[in-house]
Amino acid sequence: MEKFFLSEFPELSRETLRFIKKGFDASYRAFSREYGDTIEAVFDPVLYFLVWFEKLLQNSPWPIVLICFLAIIYFGSRKISVTIGSLFAFLLIGIFGMWEDTMSTVSIIGVCTLLSIGIGIPVGVLMAKSERAQRICTPILDVMQTMPSFVYLIPVVMLLGIGKIPGLLAVVIYAIPPIIRLTNLGIREVDSEVLEAADAFGANPRQKLFQIQLPLALPTIFAGINQTIMMALAMVVIASMIGVKGLGQPVLKAITNQYFAMGLFNGLAIVALAIIFDRVSQSFGHRIQQHRSGARE
C-alpha cells in the first residue's frame, strides 16, 4: 500500500476530472451563449474601423498607397537609405503577387498597435503610480506572455467565433505586455531629483505626469511600441488560423500542402515588413531624444 502511494502520484479519479472539465466548459459555453452577442457588439466600432482601413489600403490605387507609405517612412526615419530599401521591398512584394495580403497585414498590425498603445500606456501609468496595481498586473502580464497563444484562442473563438475581431484580440493579448511593462519602467526610472524639483515648484500630479514623467519616459515607451509591433507581426500566422486575412494565410496553406516556395515568399514579406517597422520606429525613437545629444535642429 505504502509503496503504491509513493510510485504513483495520487490523482483525482477519472470521473471527477471529467466532471470538473465538463462543468467548466458547460458554464463557459452558457456564458458565451448569454453574452457573446453583447461582447461582439462592444467590438463593432473596432471592426468597422479595421474593415474601413483594410479596404482603403486595398482599393486605393497602389502607387498612391506606396507614395504615402514612403512619405511616412521618410518622415519617421529621416533616412534616405531606409526609404529606398523600403521602396524595393514593396516593389518586390507587389511583383510577387503579395500586395493585397500585405495590405491586409499592415491594416491589422496598424489597428492592433493603436489599440495596444491606447490601452497599454494608461495601464503602464497606473502600474507606475500604484504599487498595488503593479502587484496585480505583473502576474497577469506574465500569463499573457507565456501562455501558449493557442490556449487563449479557444475561449476567444468560443465567445466570438471565427473572424477578424477574435484574431485582433489574440494579437493584442500577445503584443500588449511590452508596452505596458516599458511604460511602467520608463516612468519609474525618471530621476527622483527632477520630480522633487517639480514638487518644490508646486506641480500637481497631473502636471508632473504630462510635463515630466511621460516626456522623460518617452524613449523607453517607444522601445515598448517597437517590441509590440514586432510581436504583433509574429502573431499573424497564428491569427490566420482563426480567419484573419493577410500574409499568414498563404503561409498556413503552404504548411498544410508542403509548398516551400510559397511559404518562403510570404515569410520573407513578413520579415521585410518587420524590418521596415523596426527601422522607422527606432530612428523615430532616437530623434525624440534629441535633447540627449547634439544641438537642436
Add this chain to the structure above:
Amino acid sequence: MSEIKIQIKNLYKIFGKNPKSALEQVKDGVNKDELLEKHNHVLGLKDINLDIKEKSIQVVMGLSGSGKSTLIRHINRLIEPTDGSVVVDDENVLKMNDENLRNFRRTKTAMVFQRFALLPHKTVLENTMFGLHIQNIDEKEANTKARRWIDRVGLSGYEEKYPQHLSGGMQQRVGLARALTNDGEILLMDEAFSALDPLIRKDMQDILLELQDELHKTVVFITHDLDEALKIGDRIAILKDGIMDQEGIPADILLSPKTQYVKDFVEDVNRARVIKAKHIMSELNGQDRDNAMFVDQDDFIDRFIDKVISDKPNCLIVKNKNNDDIGYLSTKRLSEILKR
C-alpha cells in the same frame, strides 16, 4: 530689528517604521547611535528651534549626515516632520492641505538644488518658465519674465540650449534663474554651489549677494563649507547629528564658539576676512583722537590692517554710515583677535 519670516519650533524628524514611538525615546534622552542600534530608527533632526528673519540670508551649516538638507525640506514640506511646527508668515505649513501647500510652494517659495535638478527635455528658456507654467501664467508674460532673469544671471544667448549642453556653473545659473522667475519671497538653496568648481562657486556667490542687495529675499542657504557660510550668511546655524550646536552672526560664531565641534570648525578660518570693525569694537570713553585712525563699522579687518601696520595709530575710531563715532578699537585688542 526686522520681522521673523520663518519660525521653526521644536522640530523633530525620525526616519524608520514607527517614528512616533521612537520620538518618545528621543524625548526621553536616547541619543542617535543608541536609537539606531536598539530601535532601528534614524534620528534626522532633534528639537530644532530657528527664527529666520525677513530679507536676510540664513545659512545652515553642517557636514554630511548632519540633517541640514532634511531641515530645509521641512520649510516647503518636501519632508513631513515627526513633531513640531514650521510657521511662515503666521501660517503653519504643516497644517496646510494639498491644495494650499501647492499654492504656498508656487507663490511663496522657490528652491535651488545641489545637483541642479533641471528638466533635461526642456530648453533653458522652458526650464526657467517652469514655475510659471505650473501656475498657468500667460505664455507671453512668462516668456518676458524668464528672459529677463536669464539675462540677469548672464545666460543670454543660451535660451534655446538644452541643460546637457551647458557646464555645471551654467546649469546652476539656470537653476537660479528658474527660482528667481518664480518670484517667491523665500529662496531655499540646498547646497546650491557645492557641486561647482571653486572659481565658479565664487562667481555664483557674488551673483547671489549682488542680487540679494536689490531683491531682499528671505534666503535659507545650506552648505558644508564654512568659508561660504561666513561669506554670504547674515546668520549661521551649525548642525551636528541632527542637533543645532550654535546659531548667531558669523563673528560671534568665530569669536565665541559654544561647543568643541564648532571650535574645531572655526579654528583655521582667516579671521581678518570675516570679522568687521563693529564686531570687536568697545564703547567710546574719551579716547585720544590724536594719531587715531578712522574705520567704517562694516569694514573687514583685512581692509585696514595694512594701514594699521604702516601708520601705527594709537587706536582706531569706528564710524557708522552717518560719520558718527560709535566705538573704538585698541591695537592690542586687534592683535589678540588676529593671533588667536
